[in-house]
Each structure stands twice: as C-alpha cells, then as structure tokens.
Amino acid sequence: MIYLIPIFLHEDAIETIPPYVLDAVKQCNVFFVENEKTARRYLKRLWKEMVIDDYKWYTIHKAETQVMQSFIQHLQAGETIGIISEAGCPCIADPGQILVNKAQQLGSVIKPLVGPSSILLALMASGMNGQQFQFNGYLPVDNLARKKSIKDLETYSMKNKCTQIFIETPYRNNQLIKEILQTCKETTLLCVAVDITASTEIIQTKTIKQWKQINFDFHKRLAIFLISDEL
Numbered sequence: 001m002i003y004l005i006p007i008f009l010h011e012d013a014i015e016t017i018p019p020y021v022l023d024a025v026k027q028c029n030v031f032f033v034e035n036e037k038t039a040r041r042y043l044k045r046l047w048k049e050m051v052i053d054d055y056k057w058y059t060i061h062k063a064e065t066q067v068m069q070s071f072i073q074h075l076q077a078g079e080t081i082g083i084i085s086e087a088g089c090p091c092i093a094d095p096g097q098i099l100v101n102k103a104q105q106l107g108s109v110i111k112p113l114v115g116p117s118s119i120l121l122a123l124m125a126s127g128m129n130g131q132q133f134q135f136n137g138y139l140p141v142d143n144l145a146r147k148k149s150i151k152d153l154e155t156y157s158m159k160n161k162c163t164q165i166f167i168e169t170p171y172r173n174n175q176l177i178k179e180i181l182q183t184c185k186e187t188t189l190l191c192v193a194v195d196i197t198a199s200t201e202i203i204q205t206k207t208i209k210q211w212k213q214i215n216f217d218f219h220k221r222l223a224i225f226l227i228s229d230e231l
Contacts (some may be wrong), residue, residue: 001080002103003028004090007042009222010198014045016116022046024113028082029178030056030074032067032099039084039138063098071099075108087222089117093137095169118224119165122193124188125203127162128228133163139176146176150183150227157188158229165226176225177211184208191226194218 003024008016032040036059041050042100056074058067060083074081083096089112090096119135136153139153140146153164169178178191186209193203205226206214 001027002075002100002108002110003080003082004096004100004110004112005082005084005118006089006113007015007039007084009116009118009196011045012199013116013197016197017046018114021113021115022151024111025050025082027080028055029079030058031082031110032060032071032096033084034060034090034095035087038086047146060095060099060100062095068099068102071102071222072106074092075106076096076104087118089115092117092119095137118193118196118222121196122191122203122226123163123165125193126191126205126226126228128163128189128191128205128226130163131159132161133165136164136166138168138175139166143179147179147183147229150180154184154188154227157227161226161229163226165224167224170220170222172225173221174216175219177216180227181208181212182226189226189228191228192216192218192223194223196222196224 005021005024006017008014011203031039036057043050044052058070060067083090083099085094085096091100100110122126123130139149156162157164166214177192186207188208189205190208190211191205
C-alpha cells in the first residue's frame with residue numbers, strides 16, 4: 001500500500017489537513033519525501049507521540065537510481081509507504097510522481113489522500129474557466145523565451161478558452177508580473193494568488209489594464225499565476 005500524504009501549504013494552516021490523513025500516517029513503515037526535515041516536522045505536528053527514528057526515511061531528489069531501488073525493495077517486502085511533497089499534494093508538480101509511476105507498473109495499491117493544492121485552490125478562487133485549464137510549471141528563465149511563452153499561453157487561452165496556470169521562483173514574482181503586463185493584451189485576465197491558506201492570503205483577478213493601475217509587491221511570497229481570455 002502506498003499513501004500519497006498531503007502537507008499544508010503554510011505551517012499556520014494545519015486545519016487544511018483532514019483527520020483521516022493521520023490514520024494513514026500511522027499505518028506507514030517507510031516515508032519517501034521531497035524534504036526530510038520538513039516532512040519530519042510536519043508529521044510531529046500531526047502526531048506528537050510519533051517516534052521519528054522508528055521509521056525509514058528516503059529523500060526523493062527526483063528519484064535517483066538508488067532511491068528507486070530502495071522504493072522497489074520496500075514495495076516487494078510488502079511494507080506500507082507514505083510519499084510526502086514539500087508542500088501541498090504529492091505527485092502534482094512534484095518528483096514523487098516518478099515513484100508512483102513505478103508503483104503502477106508493479107501493480108501496487110495507491111491511495112491518494114485529500115489535501116490542499118495551490119493549483120486547484122487558485123483556480124477555484126480565480127473566477128476563470130475551471131472546465132478547461134493547463135498547469136505549465138515554471139516558465140523559461142531567459143527573458144526572450146519567457147516573454148514568448150507568456151504570449152503563447154495567452155494566444156492558446158484565447159483560442160481554446162483554456163485557463164493557463166504557472167508558477168515562478170518567489171524572488172522573481174514582481175519581474176514576472178511586469179513582463180506579463182508588458183506582453184499581454186489589456187483585456188486579458190491575470191489572477192495572482194499569494195500565500196494560499198495563510199492568514200496573509202491574497203487572490204485577485206484583474207484585467208491587465210487594471211493591474212497596470214495599481215502598485216503591487218509580491219516579492220519573495222509564495223505565488224501562483226493564472227491568465228485567461230476576458231470573461
């Protein structure tokens with residue numbers, strides 16, 4: 001059995017984790033995690049009596065050969081495994097997907113557990129098309145390539161009525177927004193969702209023209225971005 005264990009997006013939002021996640025944690029013998037320190041601290045918050053050193057821990061790191069071999073060995077030994085992302089739901093924009101792919105090939109039982117996903121929460125609150133949407137991960141770092149990517153996403157959105165979702169390294173948030181404002185049409189909608197589930201959460205959808213008229217500063221804050229054709 002493999003449990004895909006969600007983790008909160010912000011440490012002050014423990015209430016976003018359903019109680020049944022703890023029941024799953026208590027059944028696990030082994031944990032494959034994106035960040036061991038974060039995962040250990042998180043599980044201790046869920047279960048104060050947990051003896052961390054009684055469990056086997058592996059850091060995924062995009063599932064190098066050695067980690068994959070360990071994963072297969074634990075599966076074949078019939079152990080119950082938990083997979084934990086750095087934030088949100090495992091295997092969504094997360095290296096745990098590689099392990100689950102192998103588990104599917106081996107015919108293992110995989111149990112995804114409900115928890116916060118910044119992608120879905122941002123889409124829910126954006127007012128944009130939730131029937132057709134795409135998550136694009138990070139845009140190119142190169143300025144010219146990034147601007148071309150923004151324009152391509154806008155064009156695709158307009159043609160197919162499809163919401164485009166993407167993320168950026170927090171210290172480049174403001175620069176990315178400026179490039180979106182320079183590249184997109186004034187009627188295009190941009191949603192900026194910041195600190196989702198935290199007390200400082202901001203989720204705002206405005207036209208490009210409206211964004212140009214306000215001062216914003218999302219530097220070094222966890223953000224996700226959505227663009228769409230006008231409503």
